[in-house]
Amino acid sequence: MKAVILAGGLGTRISEESHLRPKPMIEIGGKPILWHIMKIYGAHNITEFVICCGYRGYQIKEYFANYFLHMSDVTIDMSQNSMEVHQRYAEPWKVTLVDTGADTQTGGRLRRVRDHLDGTFCLTYGDGVTDLNITNVVDFHRSQKVEATITAVQPMGRFGSLEIGNNRVTHFLEKPRGDGRWVSGGFFVCEPSMIDRISGDADNLEGAPMEGLAADGQLAVWKHDGFWHSMDTLRDKENLERLWASKQPPWKLWK
Structure with a gap:
């Protein structure tokens, strides 16, 4: 089975980093x-990947060429x-x-790599x-x-949450779950x-294509209650860096 990774966007919300390199090449823990x-x-x-390059895609090619x-x-x-x-070591x-x-x-981008896919495949973005x-x-x-199957997640809230009674804070949660709604985790x-x-090129994946699948009953959902974190902003990158530095990052499934 192959995994397709969408790695061609501009990453405008993390422009502090992405003005120099494509968003998927922004490093967490030096990688x-x-x-x-x-x-x-x-x-x-x-272990087979199809990477959809776009903005500064040559940097991704150079990384693997010089692995x-x-x-x-x-x-x-x-x-x-x-x-x-x-x-000498390589994956x-x-x-x-x-x-x-x-x-x-x-x-x-996915449409352009159709010829490289010959069966069921995984699909994700290059930032989560x-x-x-x-x-x-x-x-x-x-x-x-x-x-298609989409993974649904409940991201953490952006701000601390207060439970209040009689003019006193009774409980404080630093980063509670969001509003309880499920959102796309970007893993398909x-x-x-x-x-x-x-x-065509102008189609967003989670626009008309996914809406059509849902309307036809062809889009299943897997609810994931575990860890999920995207890297949309510099703050997100810093959070991921702190988790990696803890030596027990939740996404490190490999030895």
């Missing part, structure tokens, strides 16, 4: 968040124009990098991490016999047939 996402899938034995250089110690002999890689990944256009919307059991979601999707399992619902 691009794209690497973290791929490690999550790898923990569920999904040994990023991940290993090296000795560079300038006089001999040679490089020796020490403790067991097969990565297809596709330039899907600078201005293409999310649905259009989770402890989702992807294996269970894939099994659930297949049992539902639908064109899909059949290639759902791509036929995307008309």
